[in-house]
Amino acid sequence: METKERILDVAERLFADFGYKATSLRDITGEASVNLASVNYHFGSKDALLTALLERRFAPVNRRRIELLDKLEASAGDTMDLQEIVRAFLSPPFELHSGNAANGRTFLRLVGRIHAETDDIRAAFSTLFEPTVSRFRAAFQNALPHVDADEVAWRTAFLVGSMAHTMMWCESFVSHAAHRPDHSEVLESLIQFGTAGLATPSRQPAVVHARTGERR
Amino acid sequence: METKERILDVAERLFADFGYKATSLRDITGEASVNLASVNYHFGSKDALLTALLERRFAPVNRRRIELLDKLEASAGDTMDLQEIVRAFLSPPFELHSGNAANGRTFLRLVGRIHAETDDIRAAFSTLFEPTVSRFRAAFQNALPHVDADEVAWRTAFLVGSMAHTMMWCESFVSHAAHRPDHSEVLESLIQFGTAGLATPSRQPAVVHARTGERR
DNA sequence: GTCTATATGCGGATAGAC
DNA sequence: GTCTATCCGCATATAGAC
Numbered sequence: 129m130e131t132k133e134r135i136l137d138v139a140e141r142l143f144a145d146f147g148y149k150a151t152s153l154r155d156i157t158g159e160a161s162v163n164l165a166s167v168n169y170h171f172g173s174k175d176a177l178l179t180a181l182l183e184r185r186f187a188p189v190n191r192r193r194i195e196l197l198d199k200l201e202a203s204a205g206d207t208m209d210l211q212e213i214v215r216a217f218l219s220p221p222f223e224l225h226s227g228n229a230a231n232g233r234t235f236l237r238l239v240g241r242i243h244a245e246t247d248d249i250r251a252a253f254s255t256l257f258e259p260t261v262s263r264f265r266a267a268f269q270n271a272l273p274h275v276d277a278d279e280v281a282w283r284t285a286f287l288v289g290s291m292a293h294t295m296m297w298c299e300s301f302v303s304h305a306a307h308r309p310d311h312s313e314v315l316e317s318l319i320q321f322g323t324a325g326l327a328t329p330s331r332q333p334a335v336v337h338a339r340t341g342e343r344r
Numbered sequence: 345m346e347t348k349e350r351i352l353d354v355a356e357r358l359f360a361d362f363g364y365k366a367t368s369l370r371d372i373t374g375e376a377s378v379n380l381a382s383v384n385y386h387f388g389s390k391d392a393l394l395t396a397l398l399e400r401r402f403a404p405v406n407r408r409r410i411e412l413l414d415k416l417e418a419s420a421g422d423t424m425d426l427q428e429i430v431r432a433f434l435s436p437p438f439e440l441h442s443g444n445a446a447n448g449r450t451f452l453r454l455v456g457r458i459h460a461e462t463d464d465i466r467a468a469f470s471t472l473f474e475p476t477v478s479r480f481r482a483a484f485q486n487a488l489p490h491v492d493a494d495e496v497a498w499r500t501a502f503l504v505g506s507m508a509h510t511m512m513w514c515e516s517f518v519s520h521a522a523h524r525p526d527h528s529e530v531l532e533s534l535i536q537f538g539t540a541g542l543a544t545p546s547r548q549p550a551v552v553h554a555r556t557g558e559r560r
Numbered sequence: 561g562t563c564t565a566t567a568t569g570c571g572g573a574t575a576g577a578c
Numbered sequence: 579g580t581c582t583a584t585c586c587g588c589a590t591a592t593a594g595a596c
Contacts, residue, residue, distance in 0.1 A: 131561085147462050149365040152589060163563060168591060170561095243509065244460025246363050282510075282533045289509025290502035290541075293459065297501065317498045321541035325506075328540030347579085368571060379580060384573060386579090 132170050134160045137231075140181055144238035148178060148245055179252060182242070185225075185235060186253075190260040192220040197267060210271040211323040217264050218291060218322065222315045232311070233298070240296020243288070261288070268326060275330050287322045294318060348386050350376045353447075356397055360454035364394060364461055395468060398458070401441075401451060402469075406476040408436040413483060426487040427539040433480050434507060434538065438531045448527070449514070456512020459504075477504065484542060491546050503538045510534060 138160040142151040153174055157164045171177040196216035200208050221239055225232040242253050261284065269280045294314065354376040358367040369390055373380045387393040412432035416424050437455055441448040458469050477500065485496045514530065 129561095147363075147365065149363065150462050153591090154588075163561095164590095165564090165592080166562070174590070241460065244457065244512065246366050279533060282530060283537050285510060285513065286506035286534060286537045289507070289513075290505040292509055293505025294498075294501055296460065297505075314498060317495060318502060320544050320546075321499055321502045324544030325537035325541035328536050330536075369573090370570080379582090380572095381574080381582090382580070390572070 131160075131162050131166055134162060135167060135170065135177070136181055136184060139177055140185070140238060141231075141234050143178070143181070144234050144241055147241055148249055178249065182253060182256060185238070186256050189220045189224055190257070192224055193217055193260055194263060196220070197263060201267075206270070208267065208271055210268070210327055211319065213264065213267045213271060214287070214319050214323045214326065217287070218319055219315060221291075221295070222311055236295040236298055236311075240292045240294070240298075243292035244296070272327065279330055280326075283326050286325060290322065291318065347376075347378050347382055350378060351383060351386065351393070352397055352400060355393055356401070356454060357447075357450050359394070359397070360450045360457055363457055364465055394465065398469060398472060401454070402472050405436045405440055406473070408440055409433055409476055410479060412436070413479060417483075422486070424483065424487055426484070426543055427535065429480065429483045429487060430503070430535050430539045430542065433503075434535055435531060437507075437511070438527055452511040452514055452527075456508045456510070456514075459508035460512070488543065495546055496542075499542050502541060506538065507534065 135156060139151070139156045142155055142159070146155075153167050154164060157167060167174065167177055171180055193216060196219075197213065200212055200216060204212075221236065225235040242250070244250075245253075265281060265284045268284060269275075269277060272280060275283075298311075298314065351372060355367070355372045358371055358375070362371075369383050370380060373383060383390065383393055387396055409432060412435075413429065416428055416432060420428075437452070441451040458466070460466075461469075481497060481500045484500060485491075485493060488496060491499075510530065514527075
């Protein structure tokens with residue numbers, strides 16, 4: 129079934145470039161050189177196409193994340209290194225889609241784009257995503273016993289945000305850099321940044337009292 | 345001119361909730377109880393409406409950011425504290441729009457949403473935004489002489505990402521927290537997270553430092 | 561399974577009366 | 579400045595021939 133695959137590939141690229149709402153079935157079927165009606169025949173609707181597309185890419189990514197985390201837990205037990213947990217979370221989307229290959233870059237933009245779509249679309253995505261994030265939130269908490277739970281939850285959100293945003297604008301940011309970086313370099317920087325952010329001690333005294341943010 | 349203001353207010357809310365493409369002029373004029381043709385009369389086009397809307401909110405935010413940075417430079421000179429630079433960058437969008445008021449929350453979502461719109465829309469936004477980000481990138485570099493320029497550029501992008509993502513999904517994240525946080529608490533956490541991420545030493549085994557959050 | 565043709569509705573934009 | 583009416587194109591989806 130070549131048609132179905134072709135539709136998925138083209139749709140993925142167009143959704144990544146222009147977003148879901150902005151991409152029409154005409155755009156997709158046109159570029160894929162298949163008939164306009166074939167999307168509805170094969171998938172049922174535009175929404176169902178998106179779901180199929182997300183499943184195809186994200187299920188393996190999240191499976192890989194959990195697998196890496198399991199390995200860490202098995203080998204390190206309670207003394208897991210925070211940076212390794214961050215790496216287990218961040219690296220699969222970067223690595224599972226073949227570094228700098230064209231479709232790899234497409235996938236990265238798609239990740240970023242999806243994180244920003246309208247709430248109903250994002251809801252479908254969250255269902256796929258939330259169990260994984262929960263596992264990691266718990267692992268972070270475990271590695272950071274001195275940081276309280278709410279704080280860990282927020283920092284996890286910050287981490288996801290820096291990841292999503294970076295993936296989406298990866299290409300445009302390059303202009304500010306002196307050389308065109310490999311994705312793996314960006315990934316390393318992101319891991320570094322995220323690890324430091326997660327591990328920062330809760331509230332430095334000067335800040336807490338100077339402003340309103342005191343907690344207890 | 346009440347009509348023009350009403351259109352701007354409603355458009356801002358709808359763009360924030362559903363995105364630009366997904367919001368029709370009919371949605372806007374319907375909710376604002378003004379005539380469909382009035383958008384084109386007052387603004388010329390849907391695009392021009394968006395531009396007007398962005399200018400209204402972001403010009404003051406960026407002016408405030410620069411103002412805070414100027415003050416820092418004037419009082420601290422070369423010994424500026426990194427965290428204070430981060431604060432100068434992050435706090436204006438949170439504070440200038442009245443904390444937890446309804447329109448404050450709308451504005452926060454708008455910020456996040458805009459960062460994720462299709463490239464042409466985002467391009468208009470970048471024009472408004474890039475000069476400010478450049479100033480701050482330079483300030484970060486100055487405060488972090490031991491980190492190389494590319495790295496600083498990437499970390500700045502990570503910071504913007506965590507900010508944008510947080511603003512957009514602020515409301516939904518709350519479910520994971522034990523209590524409903526004030527925006528200023530989230531802001532403090534974000535500043536903390538960003539400062540630590542920016543300040544992390546370039547590439548290291550980093551195990552030790554990551555744990556303690558130590559800078560140097 | 562794949563095509564053409566079409567149903568049906570919403571999109572932005574405008575002309576012209578008041 | 580604000581209204582109604584309308585243009586015209588594109589959207590998703592489906593019916594029915596091949």
